[in-house]
Amino acid sequence: MMASFVTIPSLLVLFRIDRELHEYQLALDALLKDQVALEAKIETIAADIAQQEAASLKLQAAIGAQDLDLKTRQAHIEKMRETLNSTKTNKEYSAILVQISADKAEVSKLEAAMLENMEKLEKDQAAIVVTRQQLTLQQGLLATAQGESEARAAELRGHIERLNALRSGDAAKVPTEALKQYDRLRLKYPGDAMAPVEFDDDDLENISCGGCFMALNMEDVNQLRGRDEIRRCNACNRILYLPETLAQEKIRTVEHRA
Ligand SMILES: [Zn+2]
Incomplete structure (x- = not known):
């Protein structure tokens, strides 16, 4: 009966x-999901690097400006020293000495600030190297995942295609x-x-x-x-x-x- x-x-x-189709579709979705997650991670790290590099450039420019300022002041001190020999009075002589001493104090303040910036720059650049290593690592993972998933995705799509062809014949019988x-x-x-x-x-x-x-x-x-x-x-x-x-x-x- x-x-x-x-x-x-x-x-x-x-x-x-x-x-069966549903299982293959889920597996395919899961594959793509892993890749999307890795891509998002890489994007975040790349944005971090860009930010770190911009800050680093700014610091380098600040150091450059400090260096220029320092050289200008040192040249000025030299010039004043030279004028010491041609002073006519003691008063004039000691006035120049006071100025030189004030300029020297300014120079040593500048040197300290510049040194601090240079140390910070060194640390920042070391941090960029570490972040770049992270980027390379994640890019490697993504490349591997893509390589692996390419074969697996093709396999899954093959199953899905085969089942869909089978399905259309069988659906006609319902x-x-x-x-x-x-x-x-x-x-x-x-x-x-x-x-x-x-x-x-x-x-x-x-x-x-x-x-x-x-x-x-x-x-x-x-x-x-x-x-x-x-x-x-x-x-x-x-x-x-x-x-x-x-x-x-x-x-x-x-x-x-x-
Ligand atoms: Zn039920």
Whole structure:
């Protein structure tokens, strides 16, 4: 009697393909996700480096300006020293000495500030080297991931393509209205639109939906055994099937495709 049924057996063929398709699609998504995460990390590190380098350039410019200032002041001190020899009075002489001493104090302040900046620059540049190493490391990881995922992604896409080709042939064998219902449910439950009616022939008091585990009853089993039509779980709405139908369908599919 069951062999003449079409609806659930033909849907089960699709369901099994869709379950596999869904797994391959998830694996493909996961692959791309890892890569996207690495790319984001690299972008952050590159932005850090750009910021560090800009700060470093600014500091170098500041040091350059300090150096120029220092040289100007030193030249000025030299000049004043030279004028010492040509002074006419003691008063003039000591006035120049006071000025030289003030300039020297300014020079040593500048030298201290410049030294501090140079030490900071050295530290900053060491930090840039470390960040660059991090960048190289992450870029290497990404290249490896891309290399690996390229092969794996091609493999997964190959499976998906093969299953989709298989699927379109099998979808044509499902009664139109049943296919419509199934396709709508497939959007809600990708790869999981059908659920087995779970029960033990020795314990028909405990019948449940294999999708949501809510209780079903003997009427569900009887209808699936007696009528060639769709029956859905009241709780989750999945299309129900009997494990025995799946078992028969598997055997038929293997015979058919062999
Ligand atoms: Zn259910």
